[in-house]
Amino acid sequence: MRMPRFLPWLLLLFCLAISTCFARQGPWVMRISCGSRVNVNTAPTNTRWNKDFAYTGGIPANATKYPSFLTPRLPTLRYFPLSSGGPNNCYNIRRVPKGHYTVRVFFGLIEEPDFNTEPLFDISVQGTQVYSLQAGWSTNDDQSFVEAQVFLLDHTASICFHSTGHGDPAITSIEILQIDNQAYRYGPAWGQGTILRTATRLSCGNGKPKFDVDYSGDHWGGDRFWGPITSLGSSSDQPRSTEAGIKHATNAPNFYPEALYQTAIVSTDAQPDLAYTMDVEPNRNYSIWLHFAEIDATVTDVGKRVFDILVNSDVQFQDVDIIKMSGGRYTALVLNTTVLVNGRTLTITLHPKEGQYAIISAIEIFEVVIAETKTLSQEVAALQKLKTALALPPRFGWNGDPCVPQQHPWNGADCQFDRTNFRWFIDGLGLDNQGLRGSLPNDIIKLQSLQSINLSGNSIHGAIPSSIGKLTKLEALDLSYNSFNGSIPASVGQLTSLRRLNLNGNHLSGRVPAELGGMLLHGATFNFTDNAGLCGIPGLRTCGPRLTAGAKIGIAFAASVACLLVVVCATCWWKRRQNILRAQQIAARGAPYAKARTHLSHDIQLTRHYNNQNHHSSRTAAENGPSLLS
Ligand SMILES: *[C@@H]1O[C@H](CO)[C@@H](O)[C@H](O)[C@H]1NC(C)=O
Ligand SMILES: *[C@@H]1O[C@H](CO)[C@@H](O)[C@H](O)[C@H]1NC(C)=O
Ligand SMILES: *[C@@H]1O[C@H](CO)[C@@H](O)[C@H](O)[C@H]1NC(C)=O
Ligand SMILES: *[C@@H]1O[C@H](CO)[C@@H](O)[C@H](O)[C@H]1NC(C)=O
Ligand SMILES: *[C@@H]1O[C@H](CO)[C@@H](O)[C@H](O)[C@H]1NC(C)=O
Ligand SMILES: *[C@@H]1O[C@H](CO)[C@@H](O)[C@H](O)[C@H]1NC(C)=O
Numbered sequence: 263m264r265m266p267r268f269l270p271w272l273l274l275l276f277c278l279a280i281s282t283c284f285a286r287q288g289p290w291v292m293r294i295s296c297g298s299r300v301n302v303n304t305a306p307t308n309t310r311w312n313k314d315f316a317y318t319g320g321i322p323a324n325a326t327k328y329p330s331f332l333t334p335r336l337p338t339l340r341y342f343p344l345s346s347g348g349p350n351n352c353y354n355i356r357r358v359p360k361g362h363y364t365v366r367v368f369f370g371l372i373e374e375p376d377f378n379t380e381p382l383f384d385i386s387v388q389g390t391q392v393y394s395l396q397a398g399w400s401t402n403d404d405q406s407f408v409e410a411q412v413f414l415l416d417h418t419a420s421i422c423f424h425s426t427g428h429g430d431p432a433i434t435s436i437e438i439l440q441i442d443n444q445a446y447r448y449g450p451a452w453g454q455g456t457i458l459r460t461a462t463r464l465s466c467g468n469g470k471p472k473f474d475v476d477y478s479g480d481h482w483g484g485d486r487f488w489g490p491i492t493s494l495g496s497s498s499d500q501p502r503s504t505e506a507g508i509k510h511a512t513n514a515p516n517f518y519p520e521a522l523y524q525t526a527i528v529s530t531d532a533q534p535d536l537a538y539t540m541d542v543e544p545n546r547n548y549s550i551w552l553h554f555a556e557i558d559a560t561v562t563d564v565g566k567r568v569f570d571i572l573v574n575s576d577v578q579f580q581d582v583d584i585i586k587m588s589g590g591r592y593t594a595l596v597l598n599t600t601v602l603v604n605g606r607t608l609t610i611t612l613h614p615k616e617g618q619y620a621i622i623s624a625i626e627i628f629e630v631v632i633a634e635t636k637t638l639s640q641e642v643a644a645l646q647k648l649k650t651a652l653a654l655p656p657r658f659g660w661n662g663d664p665c666v667p668q669q670h671p672w673n674g675a676d677c678q679f680d681r682t683n684f685r686w687f688i689d690g691l692g693l694d695n696q697g698l699r700g701s702l703p704n705d706i707i708k709l710q711s712l713q714s715i716n717l718s719g720n721s722i723h724g725a726i727p728s729s730i731g732k733l734t735k736l737e738a739l740d741l742s743y744n745s746f747n748g749s750i751p752a753s754v755g756q757l758t759s760l761r762r763l764n765l766n767g768n769h770l771s772g773r774v775p776a777e778l779g780g781m782l783l784h785g786a787t788f789n790f791t792d793n794a795g796l797c798g799i800p801g802l803r804t805c806g807p808r809l810t811a812g813a814k815i816g817i818a819f820a821a822s823v824a825c826l827l828v829v830v831c832a833t834c835w836w837k838r839r840q841n842i843l844r845a846q847q848i849a850a851r852g853a854p855y856a857k858a859r860t861h862l863s864h865d866i867q868l869t870r871h872y873n874n875q876n877h878h879s880s881r882t883a884a885e886n887g888p889s890l891l892s
Pocket of ligand 5: 723725747748749
């Protein structure tokens with residue numbers, strides 16, 4: 263059987279196509295050097311940091327203090343004084359592909375730290391507060407950044423800094439690094455509803471701080487930062503290291519660098535237990551990832567090193583035998599467990615049972631943070647419109663999400679949680695006496711769930727939006743003491759839940775919609791006083807008759823008739839006057855009257871001329887006619 267010659271080529275082409283399709287692209291990466299006017303490339307890895315000069319929030323400055331492990335140091339930062347941007351400031355990075363990311367923010371200082379000016383602020387990612395800076399961080403490099411593993415699913419990354427009034431938040435850099443979708447999957451509760459905040463990451467037996475890139479690690483690992491630790495606290499601990507290669511280190515989904523397993527800490531006779539303790543926030547879940555590889559030449563077989571792992575005295579892993587569980591010597595083993603910590607410390611203890619003492623290569627501890635759900639995006643957009651239209655001062659802090667993090671909601675917007683749809687919505691606006699200007703935008707009706715609006719005591723002008731009747735949940739509407747003009751929109755009558763309506767102290771005019779009368783009967787209270795032009799309810803002036811189209815035609819007709827009458831009368835009077843004058847002339851033949859006569863006739867001709875011109879709109883003519891003739 264002969265094979266066609268082109269078949270192998272076809273097969274090759276097919277294989278190529280398949281492999282291109284399935285070849286993994288590199289992870290999406292965004293690094294920002296805050297406050298920088300130029301893009302910065304840092305040695306030795308030629309890492310690119312983007313300038314953020316187009317970003318308008320905060321104030322760029324030169325940093326006086328940097329995290330020591332950022333080498334070379336990024337020279338600039340951006341800081342956020344309360345007076346310039348208010349309490350909430352955000353970086354919103356757009357066009358971020360949907361995925362799982364490590365987000366890292368480095369803090370800086372604009373002046374030498376002292377107790378009073380050390381910036382202590384909160385940081386949120388996607389509306390979830392992930393970290394509060396602790397007093398003393400500026401003298402502790404390990405605390406000069408925050409990192410979180412988070413799903414970004416709406417093509418944006420929103421990273422906000424929330425001032426607590428102690429110092430000005432100051433940021434040197436932001437990194438958004440894509441990681442594997444399954445990275446750090448610790449159990450069933452893991453997923454889009456949780457964020458893992460890195461509490462610590464330690465490379466045991468290693469004396470120098472290192473990033474994954476220093477270990478030439480896989481980019482899908484998220485370029486983790488590994489703190490150095492050569493002793494877990496006991497004086498008898500010893501660091502170990504090996505040059506030998508480690509199997510299965512860089513496996514998906516976490517892609518740990520191989521070098522991580524080439525060093526370790528081991529315990530000795532003097533203190534067989536290895537114990538690591540760190541301070542934590544009480545009543546939080548912590549996800550603990552422990553790394554092992556048997557790199558001790560004297561431990562050659564299964565059963566030669568067996569230990570239990572305890573977290574705060576509860577056994578989490580029993581009879582851990584690295585060689586048995588990893589499948590051999592010089593092979594990576596990763597164990598993870600999640601524990602609820604009630605107290606303020608978390609202690610991991612390796613307690614040897616058989617043979618050799620305990621050994622550990624690396625420790626990762628994450629705080630499990632429950633992700634907040636964001637506010638309905640159309641409501642956020644409506645509030646943003648309102649912010650611009652009313653020129654809201656920065657002290658309101660309307661940046662980021664209005665309702666979350668719950669620790670830092672926007673001033674003046676009241677939030678409520680919708681338990682069926684798991685969404686926040688806005689149910690009140692309290693912006694009374696805030697010196698607001700501008701006019702009320704129609705977009706306010708997109709805040710569908712508003713129950714109360716208080717804009718009393720500002721300088722808002724223009725009309726009340728005619729569609730305000732669409733806010734059917736509205737119970738209180740207070741627009742008093744502003745400069746609203748025009749008439750009260752008839753749609754206000756559709757606000758059937760309305761209990762309080764204060765429109766006093768504006769420049770409103772026209773008739774108060776009759777529909778409001780019905781509400782009065784149901785115990786609602788209204789105040790329309792101090793609006794010179796309003797009419798139609800008791801306490802206000804009475805309105806002129808309301809004119810239907812028929813009535814208007816009637817009036818026009820009557821006015822025309824009146825005009826005609828006036829003209830006829832005037833002509834008669836003139837004729838009569840002429841006759842009298844002629845008679846007088848004949849009688850006296852005197853000159854003095856001549857001038858007066860000319861003048862008078864001229865006046866009347868003008869009046870007549872006016873009336874004729876405006877005959878088709880005779881109402882005006884009728885109104886003007888008498889005044890001219892009188
Ligand atoms: C930061 O330092 C550079 C020189 O290194 C200087 O040119 C620049 O003006 C400084 N910027 C500020 C905001 O102080
Ligand atoms: C973490 O532990 C859980 C169970 O505790 C396990 O199902 C999961 O596979 C582990 N994850 C990894 C990446 O080892
Ligand atoms: C800790 O995790 C458990 C199990 O997922 C959960 O039921 C509990 O609410 C969590 N506790 C806290 C404080 O997050
Ligand atoms: C609106 O605020 C003013 C004072 O700022 C207050 O007197 C008034 O009662 C408020 N209106 C409503 C409807 O609560
Ligand atoms: C209301 O005031 C604005 C100016 O603020 C003016 O342009 C508009 O014509 C006024 N409308 C009415 C109905 O008086
Ligand atoms: C209505 O507003 C006026 C001031 O514009 C005030 O003097 C009066 O007490 C108010 N009436 C009611 C019933 O609140």
